[in-house]
Amino acid sequence: MLLTLENSITSRVLRQSDTVSGIVGEEAYRTLSGHELSAVQIVYVRGGVTVKQLSEHLGRSVKAARSTLRGLVDKGVLSWHGSGPNDPSQYYSFPRSH
Numbered sequence: 001m002l003l004t005l006e007n008s009i010t011s012r013v014l015r016q017s018d019t020v021s022g023i024v025g026e027e028a029y030r031t032l033s034g035h036e037l038s039a040v041q042i043v044y045v046r047g048g049v050t051v052k053q054l055s056e057h058l059g060r061s062v063k064a065a066r067s068t069l070r071g072l073v074d075k076g077v078l079s080w081h082g083s084g085p086n087d088p089s090q091y092y093s094f095p096r097s098h
Contacts, residue, residue: 020044023094024077032077035060035068039092040077048081048093 020040021029032040035058042049042057055065069092072078082090 016041016044028075028077031075032072033068035064036072036077039068039072040094043078043093048091050091 023044024032024040029040038058039049039054042054046053049069051062051066051069054069055062058065058068069078069080073080073092076095078092079095080090080092
């Protein structure tokens, strides 16, 4: 019996997408925009993301990245962590229940 392991980039991306959709919920996952999908994938890989990190990853303004992340908080997909709006260590991650 020959066992063939599938470890192509396509397979890894599909596995990651399946895992992320399981974390955020399949219905919510299907409604996410491209930028929102990028944000949740970064959170999955890194465990969290800052506005600056997302801005750099997307090649978009800090304002656009902040809006994307706040939208994900409003949808219940991500949680915000920080002591206030000017906290330099603030970041976003999946809610603890995930």
